[in-house]
Amino acid sequence: MPQPKLSKLELKIMAALWTKGALSVREIQEHFPARRRPAYTTVQTMVYRLEAKNALRRTKKIGNAHIFDAVISQSAAQSKLIDDLLGLFGGRAQPLMSHLIESGQLTLADIEEARAALRDSAKKE
Amino acid sequence: MPQPKLSKLELKIMAALWTKGALSVREIQEHFPARRRPAYTTVQTMVYRLEAKNALRRTKKIGNAHIFDAVISQSAAQSKLIDDLLGLFGGRAQPLMSHLIESGQLTLADIEEARAALRDSAKKE
């Protein structure tokens, strides 16, 4: 059970914990934009499922409410998402790059930054 | 119903059509690696569902078998996948780039290629 798959809503729950730290179910629920905020018990169900997946855990109790914190890190979750996507492309990053460029979502500055990062990591080898 | 959501298995069906052109259900099924090849009717069900989503269509009939061809292009499907992923990252491509570099899935050649492509598209503007 290393990297369990997290659904979209599960990721939003985790996002709340990643940005705000340990939270109660109520606080997680309130982290959603008011317009499309799920019911309290909906958030609770997802939290329970994430707990079963060991993506988060109960850390303490305040009053009668449990406080939950992330077990899986944001970068680990993101890595899994990216790797899964790449898997669908036969493991090649190139189609991804092409799309990002064509849709203007990748700037020259991003590329330069990536280039620099790559040079640095190559130097370390 | 512009870009319907395609599941993983649905994408594999589409992949067969994208690489081989119009195919029968049998041919699509045989496009799967023999070790993890779904049952004929499994492929058929997915084809029917893709048809309902207008992702592919029947083009003709050979004997009593229908021949199917892609309606959604590979690049359109890939774009949707990438955009959806990016949406989970708040629309920023940078975490994606970082991960690709750290995991060694982005080579210097890829970067140079991207840089050249970006220069070209900038020139056209």
Added chain:
DNA sequence: TAGATTCTCCTACACATGTAGGAGGTCGCC
């Protein structure tokens, strides 16, 4: 301390996805 509030835990349900079997139609061949 009793009522209001808030939580927990359990249960339910609809839709999507992956998987496949069975009934019956159609074809090609002997």
Added chain:
DNA sequence: GGCGACCTCCTACATGTGTAGGAGAATCTA
């Protein structure tokens, strides 16, 4: 012209995901 192979279409079912209600326990407040 009949038979086996192959195809279509319908149906079913388990699991995952999003959604939420209800019963009852714990806590707060007047």
